[in-house]
Amino acid sequence: xxxxxxxxxxxxxxxxxxxxxxxxxxxxxxxxxxxxxxxxxxxxxxxxxxxxxxxxxxxxxxxxxxxxxxxxxxxxxxxxxxxxxxxxxxxxxxxxxxxxxxxxxxxxxxxxxxxxxxxxxxxxxxxxxxxxxxxxxxxxxxxxxxxxxxxxxxxxxxxxxxxxxxxxxxxxxxxxxxxxxxxxxxxxxxxxxx
Amino acid sequence: xxxxxxxxxxxxxxxxxxxxxxxxxxxxxxxxxxxxxxxxxxxxxxxxxxxxxxxxxxxxxxxxxxxxxxxxxxxxxxxxxxxxxxxxxxxxxxxxxxxxxxxxxxxxxxxxxxxxxxxxxxxxxxxxxxxxxxxxxxxxxxxxxxxxxxxxxxxxxxxxxxxxxxxxxxxxxxxx
Numbered sequence: 259x260x261x262x263x264x265x266x267x268x269x270x271x272x273x274x275x276x277x278x279x280x281x282x283x284x285x286x287x288x289x290x291x292x293x294x295x296x297x298x299x300x301x302x303x304x305x306x307x308x309x310x311x312x313x314x315x316x317x318x319x320x321x322x323x324x325x326x327x328x329x330x331x332x333x334x335x336x337x338x339x340x341x342x343x344x345x346x347x348x349x350x351x352x353x354x355x356x357x358x359x360x361x362x363x364x365x366x367x368x369x370x371x372x373x374x375x376x377x378x379x380x381x382x383x384x385x386x387x388x389x390x391x392x393x394x395x396x397x398x399x400x401x402x403x404x405x406x407x408x409x410x411x412x413x414x415x416x417x418x419x420x421x422x423x424x425x426x427x428x429x430x431x432x433x434x435x436x437x438x439x440x441x442x443x444x445x446x447x448x449x450x451x452x
Numbered sequence: 453x454x455x456x457x458x459x460x461x462x463x464x465x466x467x468x469x470x471x472x473x474x475x476x477x478x479x480x481x482x483x484x485x486x487x488x489x490x491x492x493x494x495x496x497x498x499x500x501x502x503x504x505x506x507x508x509x510x511x512x513x514x515x516x517x518x519x520x521x522x523x524x525x526x527x528x529x530x531x532x533x534x535x536x537x538x539x540x541x542x543x544x545x546x547x548x549x550x551x552x553x554x555x556x557x558x559x560x561x562x563x564x565x566x567x568x569x570x571x572x573x574x575x576x577x578x579x580x581x582x583x584x585x586x587x588x589x590x591x592x593x594x595x596x597x598x599x600x601x602x603x604x605x606x607x608x609x610x611x612x613x614x615x616x617x618x619x620x621x622x623x624x625x626x627x628x
Binding site for chain 2: 286289290293294297298301302305311315318319322323326385387388391392395406407409410411435436439442443446447
């Protein structure tokens with residue numbers, strides 16, 4: 259069954275493919291047009307790597323600047339997505355390593371998210387379903403949390419390439435993603451049921 | 453979005469809608485700053501142009517008495533190593549801005565007014581004068597492109613450096 263999500267994912271993919279080609283052929287504005295398409299994904303990658311908001315902003319900026327010098331190495335939209343993810347993770351790592359001396363780092367990535375349980379204001383902002391989803395996500399193994407957070411922002415055709423960047427064998431992101439989604443579904447079910 | 457909540461209803465959310473709910477969730481609790489892409493694009497444009505960034509040197513607000521009453525105009529000067537850009541910004545009756553500019557030393561360059569989602573171009577004459585008759589309200593920055601890109605007859609050996617000059621973003625209409 260072809261869902262509306264898949265259709266829009268395909269459009270998205272075609273648009274990015276076109277922009278990548280344009281950029282490689284010297285239309286440099288195309289790189290700028292890719293920025294709003296892929297930055298939301300990179301933001302989640304940077305934040306789930308434990309960066310503060312302002313560090314994440316700096317990292318994203320340097321990742322995109324970096325891309326200008328590496329366009330030749332990009333062949334497909336999928337390889338662009340994985341190159342951007344890899345570079346974001348590496349930069350985030352570098353920033354955190356430099357930062358680690360100055361302040362203790364919390365390794366629990368979900369703490370980057372406002373604590374909806376404790377903060378009454380946030381409770382109001384979050385919809386009921388989102389609060390349930392948040393509780394369910396928190397109950398998953400860390401690897402699943404991180405995978406779903408990033409994969410939710412990745413255009414579908416790029417999954418395989420992205421798998422490698424998340425430290426999984428090529429081709430395994432599908433099954434792993436499926437298992438994580440199943441876990442999330444049962445967690446949601448457990449919460450909603452008796 | 454009901455994907456996250458309909459577990460109790462018997463029908464389980466499919467992978468696509470569940471992932472969409474996850475994306476929705478993270479966009480709510482940890483959104484990317486909305487203006488970050490624009491700031492990144494600005495950085496890319498600067499890098500791409502190997503542009504020289506002009507400094508805002510002076511701003512003068514003047515109030516001229518005209519027939520209909522007081523009319524605000526603002527004169528802003530930008531300095532860079534090779535070029536001084538002076539612009540006068542006035543309000544048009546329709547709420548847009550008129551921007552008159554001068555380049556010193558006088559040079560026939562292409563001048564671009566670049567705004568968040570559009571840009572307009574003017575060509576400075578030999579005296580270095582250019583005008584944008586109607587610029588939408590908001591912020592914009594000027595990019596002065598060397599005349600080699602206007603007049604390709606100059607060929608490979610333009611008489612002066614070919615770097616662009618770009619100004620910081622400025623508000624086109626004074627609010628005060």
